[in-house]
Amino acid sequence: MGRVTVVGAGVVGLSAAHELARGGHQVSVVADREATDSVSGVAAAIWFPHDVDHSGDVLESAAVTYRRLAELARDPRTGVRLRAGTVMSRRDDVDTSWTRAVPHTEPVAAGVLPDGASGIRCTVPLVETGVYLRWLREATAARGVVFRTAGFGSVGDVLRHDDGDVLVVAAGLRSAALFGDDDVSFPIRGQVVRLANPGLTEWITDDDNPGGLTYVVPRRDDVVCGGTGDVGSWDERVDPEVEAAILRRVTELVPELAGQPVLSRATGLRPGRAGVRVEAVAGYDRPVYACYGHGGAGFTLSWGDAARIAAMVGPGTFRGTGPGEDQYEAEAS
Template sequence: MRVIVVGAGVIGLSCAIRLAEGGYEVAVFARDLPLETTSSVAAAIWYPYLSAPEDRVAGWSRSTYEEFAKLAELEPSVELRHGREFLVDRTPDPAWADVLPDLTRLTPPAGFVDGWSFTAPVIDMPAYLPALVKRLEAAGGTLTRAALSALPTGADLVVNCSGLGARLTASDPTVTPVRGQVLTVEPCGLTEWLLADRSPEELTYVVPRQHDVVVGGTSLPGDWNLAVDPQTTSAILDRAAELVPQLRKAKIIRQRVGLRPARPAIRCELVRTGSGEPIIHCYGHGGSGVTVSWGCADEVFELARSISPN
């Protein structure tokens, strides 16, 4: 059975790998190659964010956490790191807390009223995405750059993982951008991540990786601007350095912007065209693409099997 996967971000590649390793003949077509996608910009700490519905997101997140825990023993770009989150409101344990081995309440600093700590996967996306491509190719899959204004034909199954591109490929205007600006700085002795959000638009996160630290960020709905704003960079650094003083002297390596593909609810379902061709849509993951990637890939694989067990 020949499958075309549209999109080479973390969702598309994860789905393609599951299908290829499951015995399907898989070709990935994408306008943007992996290191050009929004996925490559992500701080990529496992954390469900800006995605719904809660129950399905929690399920996909659990499966993905378990997969990353295994990958951390094999893949250098995946690490399990301890960290803390500070909250401005009293907050019950999240729906996905049951997968965490060590969620612990903590006393937050001034300006916050609640908080917790836990161990989460942290993924170095500039290294992880090429590793996914190698894994796909090892399973017999291919990746080709292709500018598509509509879903391709000529396959037994098409899997649409086009992110914001689903506005075209699925004629779905409910997929909208949420702009995120981040910067990376040189390592400054940090080993633990930190999340602290005082407002929906202004996120504060500090995520150390093997060779750098990702500092963010923003969450601006409906903003298509991909240009880095220097004033935003300064504001991000100021907010982060209040909580992590080492960042004040850290050298900036790079500044980037990514557009999260938000949707009122993630779409992961099998449909058929008017003439009966099957399409699996898997898009609209908001800020949770990495966090739900393997769980969604598992569901896409099961949907493919419902068409053909291969």
């Protein structure tokens, strides 16, 4: 089982391809679009298990990914930074199980947040999506992974046209259609607007905002402001009214954003599912593995679930490396 085909070139697919190649397999990635053109390119990409259940496997994958991203943050070329911020809540029954995956958290002091709100401060990895996805693709290619552009209608269709020994389906929302898993998978529409950064460095999330999901994520040159979590919506158009509502909420939460120019705007469909699916799938003429349903936590679970897939597939025997491989190993160790 030395040749592995990964369907999907978003953050999860690329991470899986990287770890499979690292484990000694000859890997090819097949996708109908580049990572930067997928929902991975739209994401605010702050580490947090959003829109997924907080099961033991999910939190373990989140913790693995936290550690890996923290290592990568030592190299500015990766586009990963460790940034402090606040997870805000307006409910008494909020799920804080995610804190087990973070090295240190502390409650926000009284009087800092709006009346009736509480918060947890922590430092987490923040990913500059454009920079990181390009870096990840290059690091994956440096391990000998090859890339092909193609689209398929089902897993069976992929297998008929592919001569690999193993197939890994990590194509985000598209994975459900390939497996015929639409009854438990669904889109979660997200819309963001990116503003010029007036000098902000700390992020804040407010999932319980009465006006809707709200977050402010400052990056190097902009601030990603969101958002929406429209379950079941396939609409990828930018809605001006939704954008206006987002801007009202974020400027109320962070007044420094008032009057900042809009740099760009985007929508994306997060791959929602009743539960994250990382498992072997029976019924095919060769080993097939699923790795999808990550909701709004693709970046948060990427390295952990990639490691789980690599462990399921097992070791290979190919040890070819490309330019920059030794350097990557030194930086990641």
